[in-house]
Amino acid sequence: MALPKFAFLDGRILPYSDAKVGLLTHALNYGTGCFAGIRAYWSADENELFVFRPHDHFVRFLESSRLLAMQVPFSAEDLAGRLVELLRKEGLREDCYIRPLAFLSEETIGVRLHGLKSSVSIVAFPFGKYLDRPEGAHLTISSWRRIDDNVIPPRGKITGGYANSALAKTDAQNAGFDDAILLDSQGKVSEATVSNVFLVRRGEVVTPRTTDSVLEGITRRTVAALVERELGRPVVERAIDRTELFLAEEVFLAGTGVEIIPVTRVDHRPVGSGVPGPITEQIRRIFFDAVRGKTPRYRSWCEPVYARPAAAVEASPALEAVRG
Numbered sequence: 001m002a003l004p005k006f007a008f009l010d011g012r013i014l015p016y017s018d019a020k021v022g023l024l025t026h027a028l029n030y031g032t033g034c035f036a037g038i039r040a041y042w043s044a045d046e047n048e049l050f051v052f053r054p055h056d057h058f059v060r061f062l063e064s065s066r067l068l069a070m071q072v073p074f075s076a077e078d079l080a081g082r083l084v085e086l087l088r089k090e091g092l093r094e095d096c097y098i099r100p101l102a103f104l105s106e107e108t109i110g111v112r113l114h115g116l117k118s119s120v121s122i123v124a125f126p127f128g129k130y131l132d133r134p135e136g137a138h139l140t141i142s143s144w145r146r147i148d149d150n151v152i153p154p155r156g157k158i159t160g161g162y163a164n165s166a167l168a169k170t171d172a173q174n175a176g177f178d179d180a181i182l183l184d185s186q187g188k189v190s191e192a193t194v195s196n197v198f199l200v201r202r203g204e205v206v207t208p209r210t211t212d213s214v215l216e217g218i219t220r221r222t223v224a225a226l227v228e229r230e231l232g233r234p235v236v237e238r239a240i241d242r243t244e245l246f247l248a249e250e251v252f253l254a255g256t257g258v259e260i261i262p263v264t265r266v267d268h269r270p271v272g273s274g275v276p277g278p279i280t281e282q283i284r285r286i287f288f289d290a291v292r293g294k295t296p297r298y299r300s301w302c303e304p305v306y307a308r309p310a311a312a313v314e315a316s317p318a319l320e321a322v323r324g
């Protein structure tokens with residue numbers, strides 16, 4: 001992976017190679033950090049880079065930092081503004097990925113959250129597909145259980161919690177699968193290693209509740225809005241049994257990295273007819289138009305980097321209605 005040229009660190013933009021941490025950094029030793037993963041999409045038609053829902057990502061980022069009792073001295077608006085500055089400086093004119101990180105940066109020993117200095121960084125770099133499986137991914141149900149709210153809260157994007165995802169991902173890939181779905185401590189479906197899970201069961205679009213040990217995904221929220229507004233169906237949030245994955249007509253993953261990926265096999269069993277289903281395909285099409293700024297109704301989700309949005313777009317009450 002090509003390294004970025006610049007990094008935002010604690011209020012300043014520095015050359016990436018000057019933005020360093022030491023070996024005793026608390027978060028490096030104990031996982032006491034939290035992060036975000038944001039995508040920006042290049043539009044060749046408009047010669048513009050659009051960051052997808054940065055405000056929503058930074059709100060969740062600050063929530064994650066609060067779970068770690070961290071005092072981040074920036075608002076979501078500040079961070080979104082500094083991100084635009086960083087992207088312009090980096091000069092990115094292609095699809096890219098953005099990694100904000102808030103972490104206990106003191107170089108010291110001792111496991112705790114209180115009384116330690118923290119830092120905030122952001123880097124951005126060109127990025128394509130995280131998991132390139134438009135024809136459908138083959139998933140397994142992991143033997144690792146998902147961390148829960150009383151272990152390491154999966155509602156927060158906490159760095160230490162990703163050891164759980166990494167264990168599941170490596171075992172899945174070593175066994176020949178693309179990714180894994182983890183069950184929560186009650187044995188119900190939670191999420192995949194870096195994405196939320198949706199099923200179509202008896203014609204109903206369903207996803208686990210936010211209390212079923214999942215990250216409150218921004219893509220999950222985006223998919224729910226698209227299903228409701230464009231397909232005219234509700235998304236039902238409920239507990240999901242593992243066997244429902246075998247009986248579902250369709251399964252798909254939704255996340256910033258994976259975007260929307262159909263799941264066509266689970267533990268060697270075909271999902272539905274074994275090819276991407278019609279609802280998944282429809283959502284994928286609507287989603288990819290929305291993220292590249294092609295759908296006026298969802299334009300407010302796309303933050304332009306090189307030009308300010310037209311006044312008409314900013315002021316539209318119809319667009320206000322699709323925020324959040």
Ligand code: PMP
Pocket residue numbers: 037157165191192193194195196214215216217218219220254255256257
């Ligand atoms: N669950 C987990 C564990 C994740 O890491 C991610 C990626 N951030 C998601 C779900 C999807 O969240 P989002 O749509 O906000 O990227």
